[in-house]
Each structure stands twice: as C-alpha cells, then as structure tokens.
Amino acid sequence: MDTITKKLLFCLLFLIPVMMLAQSRGSISGTIILSDNSAAENITVALKNTVYSTVSNESGQYELKNVKPGTYTIRISSIGITTVEEIITIAEGESVKRDFTLSANRQDLDEVVIEANRVKYTRESSKVVSKMPLKNIENPQVYNTITAEILKEQVVTNFDDALKNAPGIDKLWESTGRGSDGAGYYSLRGFAVQPTMVNGLPAITNGSPDPC
Structure with a gap:
C-alpha cells in the first residue's frame, strides 16, 4: 500500500465519525416577524440552559445548527418586545421549522436620580x-x-x-x-x-x- 493510499484511508476514517455525528444532530430555523408583519431583526433566539444561541438577520430569519436530539425550551427575546418561550423537540437528524410573531412591550423604567458629590464646605446662603x-x-x-x-x-x-x-x-x-x-x-x-x-x-x- 503506497503513501497516497494510506493518507486517503486515514482521511476517510477521520471523516466517517464526523459525518455520522452531523447526521445524528438536527437544526431549528424559521422567520420572526412583528405584529405589523415587518421583519424582526436582531432578535435573540436561544435554547434555555444550553449554549445554542443566535440572532435573526435583516429578513427576520434565524437558524440553530448542530442541535443534539432532545426536548428544549426555545426563547425569543429582545428589548421592547414581549418574550416568547415554547417547548420544542428535536429528533435525530431532524430539521424543525418554527415561525414566531412578536408584539411590542412597553416597559416603564424606574426613576433614576443622580446626585453629585456635595462639597463639604459649601455655604448656601450669605x-x-x-x-x-x-x-x-x-x-x-x-x-x-x-x-x-x-x-x-x-x-x-x-x-x-x-x-x-x-x-x-x-x-x-x-x-x-x-x-x-x-x-x-x-x-x-x-x-x-x-x-x-x-x-x-x-x-x-x-x-x-x-x-x-
């Protein structure tokens, strides 16, 4: 067996587990829009308690790749919108499509009072x-x-x-x-x-x- 054949065989043996692992994992994709049917850009899409996370593009599309089979809680969140959570199950090698429609959420912030350091020798009257x-x-x-x-x-x-x-x-x-x-x-x-x-x-x- 010549050197070239050995190298090809080694590469093939290395790629087989990688290909098998990729086939055993799934993906989640979809489109996120707002209540006025406009695309929702830069919306965070994450699977809770995992490292899987992404953001939607300018067309509102997102995709989570190489997701291990299992049941997850997908969380859609951003500033100014109502957070959405949904249970989703991924089978081996399955590509799941989920679309979401988000609504605006008005949040009133608490009053913030900023005070400068007072000079200890200040005389307010004379x-x-x-x-x-x-x-x-x-x-x-x-x-x-x-x-x-x-x-x-x-x-x-x-x-x-x-x-x-x-x-x-x-x-x-x-x-x-x-x-x-x-x-x-x-x-x-x-x-x-x-x-x-x-x-x-x-x-x-x-x-x-x-x-x-």
Missing part, C-alpha cells in the same frame, strides 16, 4: 452679599462664596488661586502695582472687572488682595 438674611430665591444677586475652610483645605496663598473656586471668572492680566491702575483685571460674563471689596468693604487695591 448675609454679607445682600446685607440681609434673604433666601436664595429672594436675592436677585448671583454670587459665589469661597469660605475660609476651602482656602485652608486647598492651602491657598494668593487671590488668583482662590478665584479658581469661582466659576465663570478668567484672569486677563496681572496688577501693575501702580496707584492709578488698581488690581489685576478679570473677565466676568464678558466684562473686564477688578476686585472692589477688601475685608467686606468697598475698596480698590493696587496689588493682588491677600486672601488671608
């Missing part, structure tokens, strides 16, 4: 701004309070670092130190502004105010 104990809704002014606790926590040593805690303020240029120029300029809501309050009193400083 009597200094309005000079009166007004509630926020009663105060027409918009203000940000940078507390001494925040300055201490961040080890702030200059006015510019302190203002990083106030949203909407950008530095334009440094103070020149000249008496006629005043402190540095900042951009606030599109306007060029200077610090005009020192120690709670209206005042103009030639340099950068001391946050301490």
Whole structure:
C-alpha cells in the first residue's frame, strides 16, 4: 500500500465519525416577524440552559445548527418586545421549522436620580452679599462664596488661586502695582472687572488682595 493510499484511508476514517455525528444532530430555523408583519431583526433566539444561541438577520430569519436530539425550551427575546418561550423537540437528524410573531412591550423604567458629590464646605446662603438674611430665591444677586475652610483645605496663598473656586471668572492680566491702575483685571460674563471689596468693604487695591 503506497503513501497516497494510506493518507486517503486515514482521511476517510477521520471523516466517517464526523459525518455520522452531523447526521445524528438536527437544526431549528424559521422567520420572526412583528405584529405589523415587518421583519424582526436582531432578535435573540436561544435554547434555555444550553449554549445554542443566535440572532435573526435583516429578513427576520434565524437558524440553530448542530442541535443534539432532545426536548428544549426555545426563547425569543429582545428589548421592547414581549418574550416568547415554547417547548420544542428535536429528533435525530431532524430539521424543525418554527415561525414566531412578536408584539411590542412597553416597559416603564424606574426613576433614576443622580446626585453629585456635595462639597463639604459649601455655604448656601450669605448675609454679607445682600446685607440681609434673604433666601436664595429672594436675592436677585448671583454670587459665589469661597469660605475660609476651602482656602485652608486647598492651602491657598494668593487671590488668583482662590478665584479658581469661582466659576465663570478668567484672569486677563496681572496688577501693575501702580496707584492709578488698581488690581489685576478679570473677565466676568464678558466684562473686564477688578476686585472692589477688601475685608467686606468697598475698596480698590493696587496689588493682588491677600486672601488671608
């Protein structure tokens, strides 16, 4: 027996069990449509408690191949549709065809509340701004309070670092130190502004105010 014959015989002996195994298994196929007769695409089709699973194509067609003979529960599911389950039995070498019609399922999700981490040094009211104990809704002014606790926590040593805690303020240029120029300029809501309050009193400083 020559080498080529031996190789052919070996391949034949290897393929026979594979062919016998394929013939002993079955398949499940069909078409899935929605209640309006449109094709149901990307619908999950699975046999419960097994590894057999697939999804329907753009035409709503699906197929599960090489299924071992037995009785299974086929499950049709997807987001927004009512899940369908059906008992199905596969005989040896049998090809079973099952079509399904699905209906939409409206599911109301529970309310989700997202809360940001609160700053532990936040001060929600200030009597200094309005000079009166007004509630926020009663105060027409918009203000940000940078507390001494925040300055201490961040080890702030200059006015510019302190203002990083106030949203909407950008530095334009440094103070020149000249008496006629005043402190540095900042951009606030599109306007060029200077610090005009020192120690709670209206005042103009030639340099950068001391946050301490």
